[in-house]
Amino acid sequence: MSLSDEDLTHLLTLARLSATEADRVRLKRDVNDILRFVERLLDADVAGEAPMSHGEGTVGTWRADEARSGPFAPDPLELAPKRRDGHVVVPRVLDRDAT
């Protein structure tokens, strides 16, 4: 597997990233180098192994189903880069001309 220019454009869109032409050349080269290394995975015999998505032996700790005030008090909104009247402000989502 080797990443094409179209693949890279698609991945950048999915990951919500942009890249200059110089970035693209470097990214493509580095990602392809790493993919070549990772491809040894494709030859490993894993038939019959159940996928392991999380830590082995993780039992899970449940907490009581009770309302709590923390840990996000006093106001998580104060972390937002832009806010107004108790709301987070973002640029327009819908294009005015398209409505």
Add this chain to the structure above:
Amino acid sequence: MTGGDSARAIAEGVRAGRLRAESVLERTLDDIARVNPSLNAFLCLCPERARAAAAAVSARVARGEDPGPLAGVPVAVKDNLATRGLDTTCASRVLTGHRPVYDATVVTRLEAAGALIVGKTNMDEFGMGSSTETSAFGPTRNPWDEARVPGGSSGGSAAAVAAGLVPLALGSDTGGSVRQPAAFCGLVGLKPTYGRVSRSGLVAYASSLDQVGVLTRDAGDAAVALAVIEGSDPGDMTSHDAPPKAPRAGGLRLGVPKGLLEDGVDEAVRASFEEALAAWRKQGVDTVEVPFVDAEVSLAAYYVVACAEASSNLARYDGVRYGRRVEARDLDDMIRRTRTEGFGEEVRRRILLGTFVLSSGYYDAYYRRAMQLRRHVARATDAALETVTAVVLPTSPAPAFRLGERTTDPLRMMLSDLFTIVPNLTSHPALSVPGPVPEGQLPVGVQLIGRRDGEAELLDLATRLDDATRYSACRPPAKEAS
């Protein structure tokens, strides 16, 4: 007084009234002010918070109350652990100026035990790197040789302890990020069993692999620190309270993976490893060969899993709710520009790789296969640990490399993690301990992988090696805080 003293010695002095927490702290802050400009180990300091903690410790001592097992001990905390009101940037531009509204559970537990949090340490951006060179705030330098890297990603924490600025620092370990810097800086670095320590307040990189760990000069301090931070936490449902496994009856036995040192391992690492085995044998520890996993295939699986989880975890940095925002005409553009300008190159590369292995058409071939291999590796590690106390292998294939030597070759940088990624995939605890090296040479780490919740056995083995080699008395040649 503090420079080089163990955490246990400081706490004992403070508890007995021979030392004042305030004077320990002021000495530490002076040392940091003098040494940090050249090391760049700390990204920010919190003297007022530490002074308040020291005053609280002294008040408890004066009232005749127990001030805690880490009373008056200055501690450094990696910058991916949330600290209320104090910058927590993960060494990334995207989180510049981010001040959390709560403390990570491990931070709360340290302070409750009397520790003085003095500041936040430098790291590879979001933990992605093996040299602390991907930090947006410049690299940290290795106190043993300032032309070299301290390892990563917990390089700032390792450099702070190695330079004698603090006896104890917290790091996090996703693929070796506590153990490899410990090896490069001549320290003990412990990655506990997955779930033994709460991840609440640890900024997520790869959640199924991340674990908070400790960096100290000796195993005794690591044991005290682990006892303070371990235990289940309602804030992390993967945390657990399994009682620590007591050492098994019978003799201690180390398993050396067959054929491991055949190629790709530096001569200094090989020599130190053999000497460490000989030292353990003199201490009555048996060594036998054991079959183990294929390190390169495991690294491939690790990389797929880590990048997949990173691409998902880092989707939250969009400039909307916290962190930095780059303004733009519309929302999509704002998010794209915030992420592109906010993330460094290594982070963008890993996000792209993760996006690729999770994308339609490649998920089964890469991500699902990596998860299957992970199961296989976990089983093989369990099998090896049925017959031995711990598997022993070098922590890193080579000692600390020069700054800039690997930054243009991501694949070569990634191979630094060859020997450390298995315990992250499998949840086992692992510890790096300094191996014997000739006077004047760079530190080398020897790694022990033990049974889940069997940290006590690893710490016992590390203490036995210290008894034989006195590694905990070794200090960097210059710039040691006096």
